[in-house]
Amino acid sequence: xxxxxxxxxxxxxxxxxxxxxxxxxxxxxxxxxxxxxxxxxxxxxxxxxxxxxxxxxxxxxxxxxxxxxxxxxxxxxxxxxxxxxxxxxxxxxxxxxxxxxxxxxxxxxxxxxxxxxxxxxxxxxxxxxxxxxxxxxxxxxxxxxxxxxxxxxxxxxxxxxxxxxxxxxxxxxxxxxxxxxxxxxxxxxxxxxxxxxxxxxxxxxxxxxxxxxxxxxxxxxxxxxxxxxxxxxxxxxxxxx
Ligand code: HEC
Numbered sequence: 081x082x083x084x085x086x087x088x089x090x091x092x093x094x095x096x097x098x099x100x101x102x103x104x105x106x107x108x109x110x111x112x113x114x115x116x117x118x119x120x121x122x123x124x125x126x127x128x129x130x131x132x133x134x135x136x137x138x139x140x141x142x143x144x145x146x147x148x149x150x151x152x153x154x155x156x157x158x159x160x161x162x163x164x165x166x167x168x169x170x171x172x173x174x175x176x177x178x179x180x181x182x183x184x185x186x187x188x189x190x191x192x193x194x195x196x197x198x199x200x201x202x203x204x205x206x207x208x209x210x211x212x213x214x215x216x217x218x219x220x221x222x223x224x225x226x227x228x229x230x231x232x233x234x235x236x237x238x239x240x241x242x243x244x245x246x247x248x249x250x251x252x253x254x255x256x257x258x259x260x261x262x263x264x265x266x267x268x269x270x271x272x273x274x275x276x277x278x279x280x281x282x283x284x285x286x287x288x289x290x291x292x293x294x295x296x297x298x299x300x301x302x303x304x305x306x307x308x309x310x311x312x313x314x315x316x317x318x319x320x321x
Contacts, residue, residue, distance in 0.1 A: 162266035216313030220303035
């Protein structure tokens with residue numbers, strides 16, 4: 081596990097950092113909503129980047145990977161960018177979800193989310209220059225199945241949460257080499273808040289209308305039965321570097 085700058089192994093290094101120094105606003109950042117990725121101005125992220133990491137923790141091992149990564153962008157900037165996206169997007173989504181629930185109740189919101197999510201994800205990814213999506217070990221959207229790297233991270237998040245680490249602080253950043261392609265990967269856990277229970281809570285707590293919608297739209301839905309505060313999944317970002 082020791083960082084080795086000359087290493088070209090499949091996984092260059094883990095910069096997993098459960099003790100991030102993010103200024104967490106629990107209420108907002110823990111909440112990722114149903115739809116996927118709202119587009120938002122790139123400027124927001126760039127501006128935020130400039131405040132990114134001046135501390136030793138943040139620059140940590142990932143900074144030094146420049147030695148092996150074929151990129152002019154310092155990893156520390158990528159980490160800041162990824163963290164910003166993973167924090168801002170959920171806030172945008174929460175706003176949209178709340179609005180939809182107010183307009184059409186949770187069942188109406190399910191419908192809107194299921195339609196908008198894929199197109200919004202695509203738009204945001206194109207705009208941000210990252211591949212951005214959400215995944216879960218018990219996914220609703222068939223496309224939200226985690227790949228191997230994501231599955232291991234999700235399992236680790238669950239284990240850490242079980243051991244008492246606050247779910248909203250769980251993240252993983254890593255430079256991964258696949259063949260001769262190098263990727264920067266980032267993932268952040270998404271715990272359930274109260275609003276999530278409308279559509280992801282235990283079956284007997286879902287309204288009949290929500291259940292019916294879910295059955296129609298997601299016949300293979302695995303994403304119910306969650307308790308408050310449990311990790312629902314993660315937002316996952318990937319960029320070729
Ligand atoms: C109105 C119903 C509704 C609410 C409320 C809701 N979701 Fe979802 N959720 C969905 C639907 C529909 C999907 C599948 C569409 C998609 O991929 O976005 C989904 C998908 C997801 C996914 C992607 C992985 C998967 O299982 O497909 C995550 C992660 C997620 N929700 C987390 C949350 C969290 C966290 C909250 C609370 C902040 C929340 N959701 C609230 C309906 C909802």
